[in-house]
Amino acid sequence: xxxxxxxxxxxxxxxxxxxxxxxxxxxxxxxxxxxxxxxxxxxxxxxxxxxxxxxxxxxxxxxxxxxxxxxxxxxxxxxxxxxxxxxxxxxxxxxxxxxxxxxxxxxxxxxxxxxxxxxxxxxx
Numbered sequence: 001x002x003x004x005x006x007x008x009x010x011x012x013x014x015x016x017x018x019x020x021x022x023x024x025x026x027x028x029x030x031x032x033x034x035x036x037x038x039x040x041x042x043x044x045x046x047x048x049x050x051x052x053x054x055x056x057x058x059x060x061x062x063x064x065x066x067x068x069x070x071x072x073x074x075x076x077x078x079x080x081x082x083x084x085x086x087x088x089x090x091x092x093x094x095x096x097x098x099x100x101x102x103x104x105x106x107x108x109x110x111x112x113x114x115x116x117x118x119x120x121x122x123x124x
Contacts, residue, residue, distance in 0.1 A: 021027050045052040 022031070
């Protein structure tokens with residue numbers, strides 16, 4: 001019982017809303033113009049069914065091509081993301097190793113540049 005009330009309420013609301021929007025002249029003109037255009041299209045394609053079929057097939061082909069290209073691009077991007085995920089730990093390890101080498105080399109460079117005897121003088 002409540003389902004039929006809901007459906008009736010939705011239909012009544014849509015009809016009332018549609019009727020209220022028709023109070024605006026530009027909306028009425030637009031609806032009338034589009035209705036005439038659709039009517040002409042229906043009459044034309046009802047007489048030329050083969051052209052309708054051809055048009056629909058062209059649209060299907062176009063959208064299928066779009067989907068195939070999109071799927072291909074998505075696969076490519078996914079592969080590149082996975083490659084980056086694999087490279088990231090390697091880069092992190094490389095940077096850590098490089099930092100450690102520079103830290104160790106810093107002390108060695110110090111000893112080369114400043115001899116131990118001069119180092120004692122600098123500390124005093």
